[in-house]
Amino acid sequence: SWVWADGLEKGIERVRDPKVRERMKKEVAAGSMPGWSNLVHASGGFQNVRLANSFSDKYRRFHGRTLAEIGAELNLDPADAAWDIALEGLPNRAVALYFMISEQDVQLALRQPWVSIGSDAAAAVNYGSEGAIGLPHPRAYGTFPRIIAEYVKRNQVLTLEDAVRKMTGWPAQRMGL
Numbered sequence: 001s002w003v004w005a006d007g008l009e010k011g012i013e014r015v016r017d018p019k020v021r022e023r024m025k026k027e028v029a030a031g032s033m034p035g036w037s038n039l040v041h042a043s044g045g046f047q048n049v050r051l052a053n054s055f056s057d058k059y060r061r062f063h064g065r066t067l068a069e070i071g072a073e074l075n076l077d078p079a080d081a082a083w084d085i086a087l088e089g090l091p092n093r094a095v096a097l098y099f100m101i102s103e104q105d106v107q108l109a110l111r112q113p114w115v116s117i118g119s120d121a122a123a124a125v126n127y128g129s130e131g132a133i134g135l136p137h138p139r140a141y142g143t144f145p146r147i148i149a150e151y152v153k154r155n156q157v158l159t160l161e162d163a164v165r166k167m168t169g170w171p172a173q174r175m176g177l
Helices: 008-016 018-030 039-043 067-074 078-088 103-111 143-154 160-167 169-174
Strands: 049-053 095-098
Touching: 008 018, 008 078, 018 039, 018 078, 039 049, 039 095, 049 067, 067 078, 103 143, 143 160, 160 169
Parallel strands: none
Antiparallel strands: 049 095
16 A cells, blocks of 8 residues: 555666565465455465456467466466566556465355355446456356356256345345335
């Protein structure tokens, strides 16, 4: 948070400074701090952070790859690769996917009677259109069919009735609808 405390221009200047980057790398390795959720640390490292959209032709070939892989290919520390990608894509904000939960955890959560199923994706006016991240949101269209395919049919974590309840009646009841 301190990097951007004095505005965008000063933040960009700081991210370009090798001495500042060394401090930032230490802070990323240390984990979350008051006022800052360290998503890289929470994900288990750069091997669990995947570049979704760089907003840069220079880094487009790396879309869908982890920052650890990108760093290795560019012969850079993954943090430096991430910050270079972020700077290159300006004024847009590069987008990454953070993998922070295991399949076992997902299945355990789904089995709990108090857990409902929803999506944090916004609806798109036109099917497949890009959102603010420059990509269609991965949960904008397939959350509920995926639950039925993966957790009802394939893995039998839920019954169809319970899945439908967790996607409809249970959240509606919780919201007082």
